[in-house]
Amino acid sequence: MGKETNGEARTREENEDSQAQADIWKYVFGFTEMAVVKCAIELGIADFLESNQQPVSLNQLSAALGCCSSSLYRVLRFLINRGIFEETSTGNGEISYVQTPLSRLLRKEGGNSMAAFVLFESSPVMLAPWHNLSARVLSKENTVPAFDAAHGKDVWKLAETDPGYNNLLNNAMACDARVSISAIINGCPEIFKGISSLVDVGGGDGTALRILVEAFPWIKGINFDLPHVASVAPHSNSVQHVGGNMFDYVPKADAAFLMWVLHDWGDDECIQILRKCGEAIPKDTGKVIIVEAVIGRKGDDKLKDVGLMLDLVMMAHTSNGKERTAKEWAYLLSAAGFSRHTINHINAVQSVIQAYL
Numbered sequence: 001m002g003k004e005t006n007g008e009a010r011t012r013e014e015n016e017d018s019q020a021q022a023d024i025w026k027y028v029f030g031f032t033e034m035a036v037v038k039c040a041i042e043l044g045i046a047d048f049l050e051s052n053q054q055p056v057s058l059n060q061l062s063a064a065l066g067c068c069s070s071s072l073y074r075v076l077r078f079l080i081n082r083g084i085f086e087e088t089s090t091g092n093g094e095i096s097y098v099q100t101p102l103s104r105l106l107r108k109e110g111g112n113s114m115a116a117f118v119l120f121e122s123s124p125v126m127l128a129p130w131h132n133l134s135a136r137v138l139s140k141e142n143t144v145p146a147f148d149a150a151h152g153k154d155v156w157k158l159a160e161t162d163p164g165y166n167n168l169l170n171n172a173m174a175c176d177a178r179v180s181i182s183a184i185i186n187g188c189p190e191i192f193k194g195i196s197s198l199v200d201v202g203g204g205d206g207t208a209l210r211i212l213v214e215a216f217p218w219i220k221g222i223n224f225d226l227p228h229v230a231s232v233a234p235h236s237n238s239v240q241h242v243g244g245n246m247f248d249y250v251p252k253a254d255a256a257f258l259m260w261v262l263h264d265w266g267d268d269e270c271i272q273i274l275r276k277c278g279e280a281i282p283k284d285t286g287k288v289i290i291v292e293a294v295i296g297r298k299g300d301d302k303l304k305d306v307g308l309m310l311d312l313v314m315m316a317h318t319s320n321g322k323e324r325t326a327k328e329w330a331y332l333l334s335a336a337g338f339s340r341h342t343i344n345h346i347n348a349v350q351s352v353i354q355a356y357l
């Protein structure tokens with residue numbers, strides 16, 4: 001390639017400046033995407049369109065949802081511009097709306113709905129700590145966790161004392177679990193071969209384990225979480241709920257399963273948890289299955305940004321939690337006494353790490 005002329009350099013700089021001036025608005029008004037998506041979920045737009053199975057006119061939709069039709073029109077115009085809902089023409093000149101793959105994820109119910117997660121992340125409790133992010137970054141010894149600065153306690157203490165928040169958190173995790181456990185069942189079912197009992201450490205309301213046991217019915221499932229979580233987990237014939245503290249002990253099983261647990265903690269705490277998991281499984285045949293993000297994993301362009309966002313979510317919402325690279329996972333596992341591990345990438349933000357003593 002030839003050397004850039006002065007004129008070409010000026011044109012390139014002008015183009016970059018003009019792109020920057022357009023891009024900055026995404027940050028000025030970045031909050032609108034989350035706020036309008038939350039509004040759409042609360043109104044139940046996706047639920048109504050799904051139940052109709054055919055295009056719904058603005059008048060029908062606003063009447064059914066009890067909305068002001070001009071406000072609803074503006075909300076839908078914004079969302080349609082982002083691929084959430086689609087406008088179609090029904091021939092009589094009226095605007096009508098239909099679902100898109102993205103809007104289907106905003107149904108309140110449904111296998112792969114992410115509505116509960118949006119409602120959790122956009123709740124005032126979860127938004128408040130973001131205002132303390134710079135103080136957290138400035139705190140060299142990390143003595144000012146952003147979540148604690150906003151709420152006077154950490155996530156787990158708040159969940160213990162505020163049943164509404166506990167419910168919001170558990171529902172969000174359960175909706176993520178439905179999506180990611182399907183990806184594991186489809187992507188690497190072989191990891192559950194030969195396992196007769198599985199303890200889900202920090203398993204929340206047991207959703208992940210219920211789906212796993214349904215897919216692999218020879219497994220006896222033990223859902224282990226803090227007492228205030230285990231005691232309100234929905235009853236299941238296939239999964240036993242056990243309350244306790246994973247820093248003290250982990251119930252014995254052929255394998256221990258940890259999904260989105262270690263990312264909440266710093267390295268020293270993760271090593272303690274992993275050692276307790278190591279004590280819970282058979283020395284020769286046992287394994288620990290970790291389902292977490294692996295930062296910098298190859299070939300995941302679509303989800304790369306999600307891992308980086310999640311890392312900052314951990315910075316805002318936990319004291320020492322973070323997302324980890326493959327090298328950081330290898331360090332933790334070796335420090336906790338595991339001799340080898342494998343990593344499987346699946347069609348989800350998480351990868352599956354299997355670690356052996």
Ligand SMILES: C[S@@+](CC[C@H](N)C(=O)[O-])C[C@H]1O[C@@H](n2cnc3c(N)ncnc32)[C@H](O)[C@@H]1O
Pocket residue numbers: 156173174176177201202203204205208224225226229244245246247258259260261264
């Ligand atoms: C981010 S959630 C993950 C839930 C579930 N594994 C999932 O992916 O849906 C972390 C879980 O760890 C649990 N937890 C936190 N501290 C714990 C402890 N000391 N002992 C047992 N569970 C704990 C929380 O109550 C919460 O359910």
Ligand SMILES: O=c1cc(-c2ccc(O)cc2)oc2c(O)c(O)ccc12
Pocket residue numbers: 121126155176260263264310313317318349
């Ligand atoms: O705010 C969060 C979000 C998550 C999270 C995000 C994406 C996923 O696919 C799963 C989980 O996890 C959290 C968490 O573990 C925590 O302790 C506090 C907040 C969040």
